[in-house]
Amino acid sequence: MKPIIIGISGASAQVLAERSIYHLLKNNYDVHVIVSRGAFQVWSSETNISLPLEPKLQADFWRHRLSTTNGNLICHRWNDNSASIASGSFKTMGMIIVPCSMGTLGRIASGFSLNLIERCADVQLKERRKLVLAPREMPFSLIHLRNMTHLAECGAVICPPIPAWYTMPKSLDQMIDFMVFRLFDAFDLEIGEPKRWQGPQK
Numbered sequence: 001m002k003p004i005i006i007g008i009s010g011a012s013a014q015v016l017a018e019r020s021i022y023h024l025l026k027n028n029y030d031v032h033v034i035v036s037r038g039a040f041q042v043w044s045s046e047t048n049i050s051l052p053l054e055p056k057l058q059a060d061f062w063r064h065r066l067s068t069t070n071g072n073l074i075c076h077r078w079n080d081n082s083a084s085i086a087s088g089s090f091k092t093m094g095m096i097i098v099p100c101s102m103g104t105l106g107r108i109a110s111g112f113s114l115n116l117i118e119r120c121a122d123v124q125l126k127e128r129r130k131l132v133l134a135p136r137e138m139p140f141s142l143i144h145l146r147n148m149t150h151l152a153e154c155g156a157v158i159c160p161p162i163p164a165w166y167t168m169p170k171s172l173d174q175m176i177d178f179m180v181f182r183l184f185d186a187f188d189l190e191i192g193e194p195k196r197w198q199g200p201q202k
């Protein structure tokens, strides 16, 4: 199975990234992770824990935090544009950016690839691979909306992390997992099983 890239940018809801990595590894996927410079700040603001910058230490950190030895995990430095995944010749099934900041979204929309996340997003689009963006901002400005429209027209899947209430979630964790599973739906991955709408209960 080809690897999948998880880009984590500096928007709120870093837990969505964590749960995404967890479910992919648990299900034995090959996962490449890039944390943007902005995301390190937001991660520590939301967890009170510093995420290691050095790729090997960061991989150990995720392994320990997520308590799984399954799958394959490779972490990349946010500015390492010489990484394998920066090239279209390195095959992947695609990329999810979760959460996706408006800065990252805007730079991808303009083709202005400053860091490895933006370069990889650019590569997925040019190679016609799946690029799923989970933008988080509130409210959206017209610039954000136009950038999202532009990216949708270019082939990206705009998948904002919005919970559903028809699943009758009993906890925040259930809501989080539902949103993560819906991101995976874009790849048709057999991971977890979100409570899908089956029509009204008779």
Ligand SMILES: Cc1cc2nc3c(=O)[nH]c(=O)nc-3n(C[C@H](O)[C@H](O)[C@H](O)COP(=O)(O)O)c2cc1C
Binding pocket: 008, 009, 010, 011, 012, 013, 036, 037, 038, 039, 041, 042, 045, 100, 101, 102, 103, 104, 105, 136, 137
């Ligand atoms: C605690 C915190 C929460 C933030 N939440 C958001 C957010 O939800 N959406 C967003 O677009 N930017 C958010 N930002 C701002 C981005 O982190 C900032 O624009 C950063 O430069 C984005 O960099 P990146 O796109 O390279 O990750 C937040 C910043 C902080 C410190």
